[in-house]
Amino acid sequence: MGNVGDEYYMAKTPDKAAADCGTHKVEVPPYRPFLMSFKDSMKETFFPDDPFRQFKNQSMCRKLVLGLQYFLPILEWAPRYTFDYLKADVIAGITIASLAIPQGISYAKLANLPPILGLYSSFVPPLVYAMMGSSKDLAVGTVAVGSLLTASMLGSVVNAKEDPTIYLHLAFTATFFAGLFQATLGILRLGFIVDFLSHATIVGFMGGAATVVCLQQLKGILGLSHFTHATDLISVMKSIFSQTHKWRWESAVLGCCFLFYLLLARHFSKRRPKLFWISAMAPLTSVILGSLLVYLTHAENHGVEVIGKLSKGLNPPSITDLAFGSPYLSTAIKTGIITGVIALAEGIAVGRSFAMFKNYHIDGNKEMIALGMMNIVGSCTSSYLTSGPFSRSAVNYNAGCKTAVSNIIMAVAVMITLLFLTPLFYYTPLVVLSAIIISAMLGLIDYEAAVHLWHVDKFDCLVCISSYLGVVFGSVEIGLVLAVALSLLRVILFVARPRTIELGNIPNSMIYRSVDQYPNQNKVPGLLILRIDAPIYFANASYLRERVLRWIDDEEDKIKLSGDTATTLQYVVLDFSAVGNIDTSGISMLEEVKKTFERRGLKLVLANPGGEVMKKLNKAKFVEEMGNEWIFLTVGEAVRACNFMLHSLKSKATTVDHDHQQSWTCNV
Numbered sequence: 326m327g328n329v330g331d332e333y334y335m336a337k338t339p340d341k342a343a344a345d346c347g348t349h350k351v352e353v354p355p356y357r358p359f360l361m362s363f364k365d366s367m368k369e370t371f372f373p374d375d376p377f378r379q380f381k382n383q384s385m386c387r388k389l390v391l392g393l394q395y396f397l398p399i400l401e402w403a404p405r406y407t408f409d410y411l412k413a414d415v416i417a418g419i420t421i422a423s424l425a426i427p428q429g430i431s432y433a434k435l436a437n438l439p440p441i442l443g444l445y446s447s448f449v450p451p452l453v454y455a456m457m458g459s460s461k462d463l464a465v466g467t468v469a470v471g472s473l474l475t476a477s478m479l480g481s482v483v484n485a486k487e488d489p490t491i492y493l494h495l496a497f498t499a500t501f502f503a504g505l506f507q508a509t510l511g512i513l514r515l516g517f518i519v520d521f522l523s524h525a526t527i528v529g530f531m532g533g534a535a536t537v538v539c540l541q542q543l544k545g546i547l548g549l550s551h552f553t554h555a556t557d558l559i560s561v562m563k564s565i566f567s568q569t570h571k572w573r574w575e576s577a578v579l580g581c582c583f584l585f586y587l588l589l590a591r592h593f594s595k596r597r598p599k600l601f602w603i604s605a606m607a608p609l610t611s612v613i614l615g616s617l618l619v620y621l622t623h624a625e626n627h628g629v630e631v632i633g634k635l636s637k638g639l640n641p642p643s644i645t646d647l648a649f650g651s652p653y654l655s656t657a658i659k660t661g662i663i664t665g666v667i668a669l670a671e672g673i674a675v676g677r678s679f680a681m682f683k684n685y686h687i688d689g690n691k692e693m694i695a696l697g698m699m700n701i702v703g704s705c706t707s708s709y710l711t712s713g714p715f716s717r718s719a720v721n722y723n724a725g726c727k728t729a730v731s732n733i734i735m736a737v738a739v740m741i742t743l744l745f746l747t748p749l750f751y752y753t754p755l756v757v758l759s760a761i762i763i764s765a766m767l768g769l770i771d772y773e774a775a776v777h778l779w780h781v782d783k784f785d786c787l788v789c790i791s792s793y794l795g796v797v798f799g800s801v802e803i804g805l806v807l808a809v810a811l812s813l814l815r816v817i818l819f820v821a822r823p824r825t826i827e828l829g830n831i832p833n834s835m836i837y838r839s840v841d842q843y844p845n846q847n848k849v850p851g852l853l854i855l856r857i858d859a860p861i862y863f864a865n866a867s868y869l870r871e872r873v874l875r876w877i878d879d880e881e882d883k884i885k886l887s888g889d890t891a892t893t894l895q896y897v898v899l900d901f902s903a904v905g906n907i908d909t910s911g912i913s914m915l916e917e918v919k920k921t922f923e924r925r926g927l928k929l930v931l932a933n934p935g936g937e938v939m940k941k942l943n944k945a946k947f948v949e950e951m952g953n954e955w956i957f958l959t960v961g962e963a964v965r966a967c968n969f970m971l972h973s974l975k976s977k978a979t980t981v982d983h984d985h986q987q988s989w990t991c992n993v
Contacts, residue, residue, distance in 0.1 A: 351956045353943045354936040398691070399456045402728060410727040417726035418734020420605050421464045421717055422447075425735055426742055427608040428717070428765065429467055430632065430750065431758040435538065436472035437485035438496055438709060440632055441747070443467055445640045446708040447739045450699040451732035457695035459687045461728050462679035463713035464721040464735065465699065468671060469766055470534045470801075471664045471710040473541070475499060477556050477801050478660040482653050494648040495657045501647055501704035502661025507669055508697025511690045522670045525782075526808040528774045529789035530667075533796025533804050535769035537561075538762060545759030546580035548573030548628050558797050573628035579618075580756040583611050587764035601723040608761045615757035616749070630755045635747040639740065644705040663802065665700070668712035672696050675713045679722050716765055788812055823859030825872050828900060828960060835961035837900070849964055850892045851971055853880045856900035861911030870914045873897070874921065896967040897927055900960050901934040912945045919951060931956045932963040 383391065394401040429443030436442075451465040458465075475496055476485070485492040510519070522530075540561045544552040549571055553564035587607050594604035618624065625631045648654065673692050680687045696712060703711055721731055775793075778786040788811045796804030828837040829846030837854060840846055855876055861869060881894055907915075919929045934942065934956065942948050948956065957963040 351934065351939060351953065351958055353939050353948070395691070396694070397456055398459050399729070406728065406730070411730065413725045413727045414730040415734050417721050417724035417731040419738060420602060420724040421721050421731065422735040422738035423609040424605050424717055424720055425464075425466050425739065427612045427758070427761055428714075429739075430612075430753070431761045432467040432469055432472040433709070434755065434758055435469060435541070435762060436467075436475045436496065436709060437480060438475075438493065440750075441635050441743075442707060442709055444635075444739055444743055444747075445706065446703060446711050448736050448743065449640055449706045449708055450703045450711040451736040453699035453702050454695050455729040455732040455736075457691075457698055458676075458729055458732075459691045459695070460676035460680060460713070461683065461685070462718055462722045462726060463672065463676045463729075463732075464717040464726075465711055465713055465732055466717050467710065468668060468712045468714045469538050469762060469769075470531065470671070471668050471712060473534055473538050473556070474664045474667065474801050475660060475710060478656065478663070479653075482656050491648070491651070491653075494646045495651065495653055495660075496709050497643050497646050497704045497707075498648045498651070498654070498657040499660040499664065500700050500709045502658050503665030503668065503710055504661075504697045504700025504702075504704060506662050506665040506697070507693050507700065510669070511693030511695075511697060514690050519666060519669050519673065521809060521812060522666070523785070523788065523808075523812045525778055525785035525789040526792050526805075526812055527670060527674070528771055528778070529792030529808055530796060530805055531671075532770045532772075532775070532789075533793040534801060535766035536793075536797050537801065538766045542759040542763050545630075545755045546577055546584075546763075547571075548576030548630065548756070550630075556796075556800055575624065575628050576630075576754075576756045579615070579624075579629060579754065580760050583615060583757050584760040584763055587611060587760060588767070591764065591768070598723065601720065605720045605724070608764075611757050611761060612750070612753050615754045616752040619752045619754050624754070625752070632750050632753045632755065632758075635750050637744060637747050639743055640706040640708065642705060643707040647704065663805065664710050665697075667805075668700075668710060669693060669696060671715070672713035675715050675718050679718060682722070716768065784815060788815070817864075820859065820862065821864045822868055823857060823865055825869065825876065826856045826858065827876065828854040828856055830964070835959075837960040837964070849968070851895045852898060852964060852967055853877060853894060853896070854898045854900065854960060854964070856903065858903045860906040861904055861914065862906075862908050863910035866910040866914035869911075870918055873899070873918060877925075877927070895926070895928060895971065896930055897922065898930045898932055898960060898963045898967070900932045901938060902932070904938055905935060907938050907941055909945070912941060912947055915942075915947060916950075928967075929955065930963050930967060932960045933958060 390400075425447045426444065429447045430440040431443070433440050433443030433446070446467045447465075454463070454465045479485075479492060479495050479499065483492045483495060509515075537556045537558075540558065541552075541556065543549075543561070543565055547565070549565075549568055551568070553560045555561070590607035591604045594601045619629060619631060648657065651657065673687075673689055676687050676692055677689075700708075700711060703709070724731075775786065775789050778789050788808055791811055792804050792808030794804070795807040799807075826839045826841070829840040829843070829848050830837055831843060831846055838846065839856075840848070853876060855873060857869060859865065877894065877897060884892055884894060915929075922929045929951065931951075939948070939956075957966060
């Protein structure tokens with residue numbers, strides 16, 4: 326079979342042939358200098374929201390004001406602040422303070438840090454965020470997962486009980502590097518790195534971390550003084566059941582009672598959202614009731630451990646405690662980076678969720694800078710890792726907060742507690758803190774989300790389950806690395822093995838869609854129409870070449886099996902509508918495919934190539950080699966042109982046969 330249509334096209338110019346079949350010529354974009362193209366590409370990559378558009382055509386003084394407002398959003402909304410906003414923020418701030426105080430103490434214990442650090446972390450960081458954050462609803466404070474990661478990673482090199490000072494200094498150092506990493510991502514606008522933590526990864530990781538945290542709290546519920554530092558399920562179970570003779574029934578009964586109360590309060594608030602304050606106040610009322618019970622019954626003498634003395638006063642400076650010269654500095658840096666990424670993912674996800682409810686926008690890069698700066702400042706003021714936990718932010722949202730002033734009110738309430746009320750926590754039983762942590766963590770085990778992932782996307786569900794099992798049976802780090810690795814593997818597979826789909830014509834239209842999606846479509850005789858659903862790069866060029874050739878082999882086999890000797894495959898139309906870019910390997914692949922088609926008597930036709938693709942094909946001389954008349958704006962135009970050629974060839978062949986028959990008759 327020769328090159329179909331070549332002889333016919335030699336008799337016509339490309340423009341005349343295009344006019345005959347009603348097609349339009351595909352233009353190559355005008356030339357642009359490399360530096361200009363590179364600048365636009367970098368701008369689109371790192372500045373898709375164009376944050377500098379507000380600075381255009383402004384005076385120098387105005388630019389300075391706008392710059393300060395960009396880094397300190399409080400300067401933008403503070404002039405419009407009203408008394409009605411203040412009333413709402415005061416109520417919200419006091420409400421979240423009632424939750425922040427017991428949670429802060431509990432999470433500090435979870436991180437194997439002095440309980441007072443939980444209060445310190447709810448004082449200075451919220452003030453920093455109130456000035457620099459762009460979310461109206463995010464309530465800043467310590468988070469359970471970050472606390473668990475801190476205890477797990479730092480505890481692997483330093484024992485918090487044997488070397489409490491070194492451990493404390495490493496915690497401050499890890500917080501500093503977490504903040505530095507977060508702020509750097511925001512300043513360099515590299516927030517897309519956090520996007521590699523997919524929704525499925527976060528669901529599985531949070532669920533696994535919550536399970537591990539709950540298991541760790543069995544130490545407090547059972548009144549055990551010695552417990553494993555490992556976080557995996559097997560180690561925790563061994564530690565629990567190897568000390569059955571040390572279980573304290575008094576502590577267990579007290580813990581179960583308060584846990585039941587906390588869960589009941591949360592369930593009641595879910596059933597009646599207007600009574601959210603019942604759940605929000607439950608941790609503080611548990612601390613008060615637990616402290617009174619221990620004080621009146623002297624339960625501390627009967628196996629119920631208490632917090633003990635908490636120092637009064639505001640945050641002491643800790644900048645001199647940052648252990649930059651420590652032999653464990655590498656562990657502190659690793660801990661800071663991992664906890665910083667997790668804190669970013671949680672804080673930004675929570676902030677965007679509530680912003681969507683209130684129909685306003687938050688800048689992800691601004692949030693990174695704000696979260697990073699509050700952790701840097703916090704590490705210098707005796708605070709450890711903070712973010713925007715969902716539970717506290719949900720309470721802030723339900724309490725009707727209007728601006729970030731609610732964080733300032735919360736910080737003031739914590740300040741008053743630090744100055745005057747810390748002695749009241751002396752008799753607070755540790756078992757109550759364990760119950761508070763467990764009740765908060767149970768809300769992070771989102772089994773409904775996992776079921777939804779299974780129904781929608783099995784691979785996402787696999788990522789979620791892998792993350793969960795990795796955390797529960799391995800460690801927090803293993804679970805996180807496993808989930809991210811699977812997510813990256815999926816991205817690589819999407820790039821390296823893109824889909825190629827056969828298209829057919831929807832009856833009575835010029836629309837071409839997948840034959841799998843619309844089985845009743847009309848197939849065009851003599852044509853194979855394929856759509857490539859990804860950019861063509863070096864990673865997938867070889868695969869696409871083999872896949873296209875396999876499509877052709879399958880199509881020719883179908884024609885042979887149908888017994889239709891009058892129909893032969895003559896044109897292969899490649900729909901490039903989803904091919905956003907192509908590299909030199911992809912162009913080489915197209916050249917090889919074209920040569921293979923020519924040897925097999927087929928004609929390659931391109932439809933709807935984008936501007937970037939056309940520019941590179943033109944520079945590589947592929948357009949000139951292929952012929953611009955074989956590149957079309959749409960699949961419909963390509964099919965119409967191919968049909969025009971097929972009918973013309975048939976007419977010509979019929980004329981030749983008729984003339985040959987007449988000549989033979991005359992000769993006879």
